Amino acid sequence: MEAVLDWLFSSKEEEQHIITSMAYFMMFMAFCSFVTLTLLKENVPYGRYASSKYGFPVNVKFAWFVQELPAILVPFLLVVSSSATKVFMMPNQLIIAMYFCHYIQRSLIYPFLIRGGKPTPFVSFALAFVFCMYNGYMQVRYLSHFAVYPASWVTHPLFLIGFLMWLFGWLINMHSDHILRNLRKPGETGYQIPKGGMFEYVSGANFLGEIIEWAGFALASQSAQSLAFSIFTTVVLTSRAFSHHNWYLEKFEDYPKNRKALIPFLL
Structure with missing residues (x-):
């Protein structure tokens, strides 16, 4: 991996700039996504909005x-097969662990639980x-290679609040x-109204959790990279939450009228 990166970039300074x-x-793409998904009322084409086109x-x-x-896979190779000097610093280790914790579940566990x-x-x-x-x-x-934090960063209020947000959202x-997976009993088909947990307050409870999660990650890591990811995630999942909410309202006459789309009691 290090050899490939050395071939791609003439110096570490160039790579950091890239x-x-x-x-x-990514922030620019978040803006483009906002225009497409929110202003033009398009849906990301997967799940109930999948289309053969x-x-x-x-x-x-x-x-x-x-x-x-x-x-x-890419982050793992970056950490184990290159000179990831910053990995040995406690703040970097904890923030990287937050990232891996999400994606280990999302890639290696979640797909095999889908019903x-x-x-x-x-x-x-x-x-x-x-x-x-x-x-x-x-x-x-x-x-793993460029972020520099003071050793005391893990006790800084911004890191602690960010970590707690990440954990709460996760x-x-x-x-x-878990609630969505268990909506239908074995042999049942069709959509059901999700109930329990944050679904008692919002239609996009799973989306709200992930938005909070990556906002906390961005607060803890204090980088343009994490901020861009948080903004992009917020734009895409906010649009999906509102699309789901409107879909539920149209499909189910008995859908809870006090339930909001994304933000409890507000929106």
Whole structure:
């Protein structure tokens, strides 16, 4: 891995500049996504919004496993097969561990727990694969080779608040996924109204959890890279939460009227 990166970049300074540029490009893509998903009312084409115009269908379990795998594999290779000097610093270790904790579950556990689920269009699958590779490199390369924190950063209020936000969001996301997986009994088909946990307050409980999770990650790591990821995630998942909320309201006459789309009691 180190040899490949040495071939790609003439110096560490050039690579750091590229990683910073990647973060700003992701922020730009977040803006483009906001225009497409929010202003033009488009939906990310997977799950209930899947469409054949976005390519042939890919088995949902296979798609989730493969598309998320680069988010683990690329960072793992960066850490173990290159001179990742910053990995030995406690703040860097903890922030990298937060990243890995999410994606180990999302790639190696979550896909095999899926029950049913519509196939993923190939275009959505391919874009997710590219995004996970792009973001995995950007996040962990920065944290393992370039991010510098004082040794006391792990006790700084910003880090502690960020970590608690990340943990809270991660737990909401995990619990909400569990609720969604168990909506239907064996042999049942069709959509059901999710109940329990944060679903008592919002239609997009799983999305809210992930938004909080990566916002906490960004607060703890204090980098352009993590901020870009948090903004991009917020834009995409906010749009999906509102689309789900409107879909539930149209499909179920008895859908709870006091339930909000994303933010409890507000929105």
